Amino acid sequence: MRVGVLKETKAGDKRVALLPSGARALVERDHAVFVETQAGIASGFPDNEYEEVGAKIVANPEEVIGSAEIITKVKEPSPSEIALMRPGQTIFDFLHLAPETDLTRRILDSGIIAIGFETVQLDDGSLPLLVPMSEVAGRLAIQIGAHYLEANQGGRGVLLGGVPGVPRGRVTVIGGGIVGTAAVRMAVGLGAEVSVLDIDQRRLSHLYDIYQGTISTLYSNSVNLEQTVHGADIVIGAVLIPGARAPVLVTREMVGAMANGTVIVDVAVDQGGCVDTIHPTSHDDPTFVVDGVIHYGVPNMPGAVPFTSTFALTSAILPYLLELCDRGVDEALRKNPTLARGVNCYRGEITVAGVAAAVGLPVAYAPWA
Numbered sequence: 135m136r137v138g139v140l141k142e143t144k145a146g147d148k149r150v151a152l153l154p155s156g157a158r159a160l161v162e163r164d165h166a167v168f169v170e171t172q173a174g175i176a177s178g179f180p181d182n183e184y185e186e187v188g189a190k191i192v193a194n195p196e197e198v199i200g201s202a203e204i205i206t207k208v209k210e211p212s213p214s215e216i217a218l219m220r221p222g223q224t225i226f227d228f229l230h231l232a233p234e235t236d237l238t239r240r241i242l243d244s245g246i247i248a249i250g251f252e253t254v255q256l257d258d259g260s261l262p263l264l265v266p267m268s269e270v271a272g273r274l275a276i277q278i279g280a281h282y283l284e285a286n287q288g289g290r291g292v293l294l295g296g297v298p299g300v301p302r303g304r305v306t307v308i309g310g311g312i313v314g315t316a317a318v319r320m321a322v323g324l325g326a327e328v329s330v331l332d333i334d335q336r337r338l339s340h341l342y343d344i345y346q347g348t349i350s351t352l353y354s355n356s357v358n359l360e361q362t363v364h365g366a367d368i369v370i371g372a373v374l375i376p377g378a379r380a381p382v383l384v385t386r387e388m389v390g391a392m393a394n395g396t397v398i399v400d401v402a403v404d405q406g407g408c409v410d411t412i413h414p415t416s417h418d419d420p421t422f423v424v425d426g427v428i429h430y431g432v433p434n435m436p437g438a439v440p441f442t443s444t445f446a447l448t449s450a451i452l453p454y455l456l457e458l459c460d461r462g463v464d465e466a467l468r469k470n471p472t473l474a475r476g477v478n479c480y481r482g483e484i485t486v487a488g489v490a491a492a493v494g495l496p497v498a499y500a501p502w503a
Contacts, residue, residue, distance in 0.1 A: 135459035136166045138202025140195055141173040144209045146417020147437030148176030149444045151206040151227065156452045158187035165459045168192050168201045177444040199223070204458055208447065209434055213240055221245030221481065224463050226455060228252055228267075229478050230433075232379040232492040233406035239493070241479045247463060251447075253377045253486060254454060254476035261376055262472075263454070265312050266446035270436040272316025272372065275399040276305070278435070279368035280324065282397045282421060282428050289428060290395030292367045295325025302327045306362040308354065308383060308408060309372030310337035313401050317370045318349060329362045359383060364391045371400035373408040377478070378488025384409040394426035404433035467502045474500060 137160055139152045150173050152160075157167045167189035171181055181191045192198055199205060199218040206226045211219075216237075219225070222245065229250035231238045241248050251263035261268075276294075283303065285291035296302035305321040307314045310332035321328045322345060331354040332338055338351040352358040363369055363384055369392075373380050380402035389398070389411045400412040407413070411424040415431040417438060422429050436443040454473055458466045467474045477485045483498035484490040490497035 135204060135462070136168065136202045137455070137459060138198035138205040139167065139169040139173055139189075140198055140205060140207040140211075140215065141170040142208055142437070143212050143215075144416075144434050144437070146432070147209055147434045148440035149208045149437055149447065150174040150177050150179065150440075151208050151448065151451060152455070153444070153448045154179055154183040154187050154189070156448055156455070157184050157189040159452065159456060160459060161188035163456065163460060166190070166201075168198050170195060170198045174444075177440040204455070204463065206451070206455060208437075210234070210237060211241075213237070216240045216244050216246075219244050219246050222247070224249065224458065226251070226451075226458065228404075230404045231478050231486075231489045232377065233404075235493055238479070238484070238489060242482050242484065242495075245482050246479070247477065247481060248479040249458075249473070249476045250377070250478045250486075251451065251476070253478060254472055255376070256472050263447070263450050263476075264376060266450050267436045267443065268312035268374070269316050270439065270443050270446060271401045272313040272370075273320045274435050274439065275313070275317050275370045275372070275401055276320035276324065276368070278430055279305070279370065279397045279399045282430060283367055283395070285395075287428075288395065288423070289397060290367065290393060294321065294367070303367040304365055305329070305368045305370065306366040307331070307370045307372055308359070309374070309402075310334065310341055310351075311372065311374065313374060314370070314372035315341065317372055317401075318345075321368075322349065326368075329366075331358055331362065354383070360388055360391075363388045366392065367396050369396070369398045369409070371398065371402045371408040371412070374402050374405055375488065377486040378405070379492055380405040380408045382406075382408060382410050384411075386410045389427055390425045392425070392427050395428070396426075397428045397430065399430045401435065403431045407431070464502045467500075474502070477502075
C-alpha cells in the first residue's frame with residue numbers, strides 16, 4: 135500500500151499524523167510512505183529522520199496525493215486537497231463533518247473514503263483515537279481560560295486558586311466525559327471552585343467519588359446551567375457527540391448574565407459548539423468578546439502543543455493505519471467493526487447518521503460489506 139502524509143494547513147496547527155517510527159513500521163511491512171516536506175518539523179521531526187527509515191520526502195500536496203492510496207493528516211482536508219483526490223482514495227484524519235456541510239458535500243462529490251479519527255469506536259462505545267486529543271484539550275482549556283482571565287488579557291483579574299482571605303475562582307465544566315474530566319482535574323489542581331454538569335449520573339457519581347465531594351456535581355438542566363454559568367469566572371464547553379453536531383446548551387441570555395471579563399472556552403466548537411455565541415477562531419486570532427465575555431473558539435486546540443499532541447495521537451493511530459494498509463481498506467472495514475464505525479463517507483455516500491442528519495441526506499449502512 136502507498137501511504138501519504140500531508141503537512142497541516144490549518145492555521146497554527148503544527149502536529150503531524152505519522153512519526154518516523156510509524157513510517158519505519160509501514161516500510162518494514164513493505165508499504166511505501168510519502169511525506170510532504172516539513173510535515174513533521176514543528177513537532178520535532180525533520181525530513182531526514184523520515185528518509186532514514188525509508189520514507190520518501192516529496193515537495194508538495196500534489197505529489198503526496200498523486201502518489202498515495204491512503205492519505206493521513208491530523209485535521210480535516212482542505213477544499214484544495216479534496217480537489218486533488220480521486221475516487222476510491224482514502225483519507226484518515228479528524229473530520230468533524232456534522233457542522234461542515236460544504237466540506238461534507240465536497241467529500242461526497244470526490245468519491246473518496248473518509249475515515250474520521252473521532253468516530254473510530256470500540257465495542258464498548260469508547261473512542262480510542264479521540265481520547266488522546268480530548269485529554270490534551272481538556273487540560274489545555276483550563277490553562278487557556280486562566281490565561282485570558284488575567285487583567286492584561288482583558289479578563290477580570292481573578293487568580294483561580296485565590297489566596298488566604300480571598301475567594302477562589304469559579305470554574306463551570308459542562309460535560310463530564312474525557313474532555314470534561316481532564317478539565318476538572320486541571321481546575322482542581324489549580325485550586326479553583328469547580329462545578330461539573332452532565333446528564334449521566336454515573337459520571338457525576340464517579341467524579342464526586344474521585345474528588346471526595348470537594349467539587350459540585352450537578353445534573354445538567356436549564357436551572358443548574360443558568361446558576362453555574364452566571365456565577366462562573368471560566369466556563370468550559372465539553373459536550374462532544376462524535377459524528378453529530380454539539381447541542382447548544384449555553385444560551386445568549388446566559389452569556390449576557392456573566393460578569394465582564396469572564397472567559398468561555400468551548401472545546402466543542404469543532405462540532406458547532408455548545409455555546410450559542412461561539413464561532414470558530416484560530417491560533418493566530420483566538421478570542422473575541424460578546425457582552426463583555428471573552429470567547430475562545432479555536433477548533434484545533436491541541437495544535438498549540440504539538441510535541442505532546444503528536445506523540446499522544448500517533449501512538450493511537452498507528453495500529454489502525456497498519457491494519458488499513460496490511461488488509462486493504464475494504465477488507466479492513468469488513469473485518470474490523472471498530473474501524474468501520476469510523477467511516478463518515480464512502481464513495482459518495484454518508485455512513486454516519488449524525489452527519490447525514492446535519493446535511494439532510496440519507497445514511498448508508500456499511501456499503502463496503
